[in-house]
Amino acid sequence: MQPISPTGAVKVYLCPGCGLEIAPGVAHTVTWRADGILGEADDLAARRHWHLHCWKIRP
Numbered sequence: 001m002q003p004i005s006p007t008g009a010v011k012v013y014l015c016p017g018c019g020l021e022i023a024p025g026v027a028h029t030v031t032w033r034a035d036g037i038l039g040e041a042d043d044l045a046a047r048r049h050w051h052l053h054c055w056k057i058r059p
């Protein structure tokens, strides 16, 4: 997992935790599978952007 600083967030992402958008400029967390057996490109596609709060309370 990799923390994204507010200045580094320039796109709108969909948070899988709450289903709401993460607006540009909002600090959030990026996660992805590190054990990708389908290759690096697939790992990139598997990235997920979470609100910090949603990542913390995820099931």
Ligand SMILES: [Zn+2]
Pocket: 015, 016, 017, 018, 019, 020, 050, 051, 054
């Ligand atoms: Zn969220």
